[in-house]
Amino acid sequence: MSKVKSTFCCQSCGAQHSKWLGQCSSCKQWNTIVEEIIKKESTPTLGLTKDQLSSKIQLISDVDFNNDPRLSVSDEEFNRVLGGGIVPGSLILIGGEPGIGKSTLLLQISLKMKHKVLYVSGEESQQQISRRANRIENNSENCYILNETNVETILTQINTLNPDLLIIDSIQTLQTDLIDSSPGSVSQIKESTSQFLKYSKKSNLPVFLVGHITKDGGIAGPKVLEHMVDVVLQFEGDRNNLYRILRVKKNRFGSTAEIGIYEMLNNGLRAVHNPSELLISNNKLDLSGNAIASTIEGIRPIMIEIQALVSSAVYGTPQRSTTGFNSKRLNMLLAVLEKRAGFKLGTKDVFLNITGGIKIEDPAIDLAVVAAILSSNFNIPLKKGVCFAAEIGLSGELRPVPKIDQRINEAEKLGFKTLIISSQSKINIKTQNIKVVEFPTIESVLKILFKEQD
Numbered sequence: 001m002s003k004v005k006s007t008f009c010c011q012s013c014g015a016q017h018s019k020w021l022g023q024c025s026s027c028k029q030w031n032t033i034v035e036e037i038i039k040k041e042s043t044p045t046l047g048l049t050k051d052q053l054s055s056k057i058q059l060i061s062d063v064d065f066n067n068d069p070r071l072s073v074s075d076e077e078f079n080r081v082l083g084g085g086i087v088p089g090s091l092i093l094i095g096g097e098p099g100i101g102k103s104t105l106l107l108q109i110s111l112k113m114k115h116k117v118l119y120v121s122g123e124e125s126q127q128q129i130s131r132r133a134n135r136i137e138n139n140s141e142n143c144y145i146l147n148e149t150n151v152e153t154i155l156t157q158i159n160t161l162n163p164d165l166l167i168i169d170s171i172q173t174l175q176t177d178l179i180d181s182s183p184g185s186v187s188q189i190k191e192s193t194s195q196f197l198k199y200s201k202k203s204n205l206p207v208f209l210v211g212h213i214t215k216d217g218g219i220a221g222p223k224v225l226e227h228m229v230d231v232v233l234q235f236e237g238d239r240n241n242l243y244r245i246l247r248v249k250k251n252r253f254g255s256t257a258e259i260g261i262y263e264m265l266n267n268g269l270r271a272v273h274n275p276s277e278l279l280i281s282n283n284k285l286d287l288s289g290n291a292i293a294s295t296i297e298g299i300r301p302i303m304i305e306i307q308a309l310v311s312s313a314v315y316g317t318p319q320r321s322t323t324g325f326n327s328k329r330l331n332m333l334l335a336v337l338e339k340r341a342g343f344k345l346g347t348k349d350v351f352l353n354i355t356g357g358i359k360i361e362d363p364a365i366d367l368a369v370v371a372a373i374l375s376s377n378f379n380i381p382l383k384k385g386v387c388f389a390a391e392i393g394l395s396g397e398l399r400p401v402p403k404i405d406q407r408i409n410e411a412e413k414l415g416f417k418t419l420i421i422s423s424q425s426k427i428n429i430k431t432q433n434i435k436v437v438e439f440p441t442i443e444s445v446l447k448i449l450f451k452e453q454d
Contacts, residue, residue, distance in 0.1 A: 009036045009186045014224050036181040071165065071206065074112035077262065077271040078105075080298075081246050082231065083254020086165065089204040090253065091197050093171075093226065095211040095219040096235030101244055101262070101269055102210050105235065106167050107132060108268050111140040115164035118157070122149040122173030136268040149183065151176040151192050155199060163205070168196065170210040171225075193228055226250060237264075241357040243278070244269065258298035261358075276303040276414055279356040289376030292387040293368030294407040294419065295360055301403070301410035303387065304358070306365065308372035309351040318347060324354030325369065326361070333370055333392060340396030341443050343374065364401035366392040367420065370442065371449060378450055385417035390425075396442045398422035405429045408436060420445060 008017040010033050015026035023030050070085030079085050086092070096102045103124070110117040111133060117140075121129055129145050144161060148154050151174050158166060168174065174192040175183040182188070193209065200207045209229065211219040219226060226232050230252045237244035246260035261272040272278060280292060280303055289308045294301060306325075313319070322330050330352055337343045350373060354360055368388040375382050389407045391399040400422045401407070408427070411419050412434040423438040439445045 006035050008033050011186055014186050014190065034185075036179075036185055036187045071113075071115060073109050074114075075109060075271055076273065077246065077260035078109060081233070081248055081258045081260045083251060083258070086206045087230070087253045088206055089201050090206050090231060091193075091200050091209065091229040092207065092231040092233065093209045093211050093219065093229040094233040094235060095213050097213060100235050100237055101264060102235050103169055104132065104136070105246075105262070105269055106169065106208055106210065108136055110143045110165070110167060111136060113140070113142060113165060115142060116161070117143050117165045117167065118146060118161055118163040119143060119167045119169070120146045120148060120154055121169045122147070123170060135266070149173050149175055151195050155195065158199070158205070165206055165208070166196075166200075167208040168210065170212060172212050189225060190228075193225055197228055236359075238357050243272070243356055243358070245358055255298055259300075275356075276301075276410065279304045279358070280414075281305060281355065286381040286384075288379045288381045289372055291368040291372035291375065291382055292416070293360075293365035294387055294389040294411055295362040295365055296401075296403050296406065297362075299406075301406045303410060303414055303416075304360065304365070305355040306368050306372045307353045307355060308369070308376045309349075310345065310373055310377040311349050313347055313349050319349040319351070321350075322352045324357070324359045325352050325365075329363075329366075330369070332394070333366060334373075336392060336394060336396055336442065337370060337373070340441075341446055343377070345373070345377065348377070362401075363391040363399075364389045364407070366390065367398065367442070367445065370446075374446065374450060380450060382449065383418075385415070386420065387411050387416045387418070388420050390420065390422045390439075392442055398424070398439055398441060398445070400425040408434065 008020050010024040010027060010029065012029045012032040013024060013027035015024055017033060020035070021033050024032055070087055072085045073079050094102055107119060107129065110119050119129065126145050126147050144163065146154070146157055148157070171189060171193060172184045175188055176191050176195060179187050179191050196207050196209070199205065213219055231248070232250040234247045234249055235244060236247060242263050244262040244264060246262065248256045248258055250256060261275045262269040263272055291306050293304055293306055295304055320327060320330060330350065334345055334350065337345060352369065367390040370392065371382060371388060389401055389404065391401055393399050404421060404425045405428055408419060408429060408431060412431060416434055418435050418437060420437050420439065423440045425438065427436065
């Protein structure tokens with residue numbers, strides 16, 4: 001009988017240690033090191049023949065990838081996020097908070113696929129999955145379900161069915177016979193993912209893995225899990241909000257700047273093809289503190305509404321609170337307003353909100369943020385039909401932003417009459433129904449917007 005070996009493994013980063021330590025020397029986390037059993041013996045991956053397990057040397061120019069086109073999904077948002085469809089032989093990891101809609105999204109995709117799909121669930125029974133499928137009202141003859149948590153059994157069933165797409169929900173519930181530790185441990189997650197990775201690459205089968213997230217928002221398990229897979233998707237959103245956002249954190253086959261927007265309904269998720277109309281309120285009242293910004297997410301221009309509230313500080317220290325916007329950048333913009341434009345906001349509370357529950361990193365919304373803050377401070381609503389697209393520098397200058405032509409087209413399409421940008425921007429299109437106004441500095445813009453104030 002062979003001796004069983006064990007190691008001390010960090011549950012946060014996956015680093016291995018020869019003995020137990022209170023603090024991991026790799027990630028500096030406390031009380032994350034536990035003893036785990038290492039695999040006893042190596043066995044070949046089930047479901048693969050000897051020819052499939054062996055690799056052959058080929059000249060790169062002789063490799064023909066046209067015989068394996070991408071699998072198209074009947075979901076334009078999902079296709080665009082992946083870069084044009086599902087690449088054969090790819091391993092895709094999707095994470096998100098509990099109840100956000102990960103399983104619903106993947107089941108909905110499975111029911112719409114024209115190819116044979118195997119949906120493996122280690123958390124729900126087949127009856128529960130069938131009830132959800134009936135609620136989505138997209139029953140399919142190509143979707144097969146399996147309730148199993150053993151990796152070797154799953155690989156055997158895959159070899160019997162020969163599906164075109166495999167979905168594992170979730171990777172934290174699986175257990176392989178090669179490891180004696182409990183499901184969800186670092187060693188189990190690594191070895192289970194490794195087996196699916198080998199099978200996926202050799203058989204050209206695309207695999208979706210659902211991953212739980214930790215309280216810090218990262219995907220549970222070792223960080224090496226994200227390095228092993230080809231694509232990492234993050235499904236974000238507030239469970240109290242209707243909208244969900246599918247972001248790309250890693251993509252070996254496309255851009256990482258794309259997002260997909262969905263609306264959660266009773267019968268599943270609905271793809272939102274024109275998010276600008278949903279992110280801008282249709283309130284006809286003239287309210288102060290509201291400004292419209294033209295932003296870019298990937299290759300998609302989006303018009304978003306920014307709301308600000310400025311009030312006198314009740315307590316000694318003024319509050320700075322943001323939702324969907326970087327709080328450090330807000331402090332920087334407030335410092336620029338005080339230094340370059342002469343607005344004293346150091347003794348006032350400033351609250352900032354990006355409508356729709358989304359997070360924006362595009363610096364092109366700087367000018368809209370400043371306009372919304374001063375609009376609330378003076379209690380003067382901005383003119384209807386005005387939007388902004390400019391970055392603000394520390395010297396108070398308006399800096400140009402990329403893809404200005406797409407921003408202008410989107411603003412014109414949605415009926416805006418005026419777009420305020422930097423004078424350094426290079427415009428290559430001719431506009432008809434929208435007026436593009438260029439300014440060099442933030443002072444020149446504010447004198448026009450709030451000319452009645454000092």
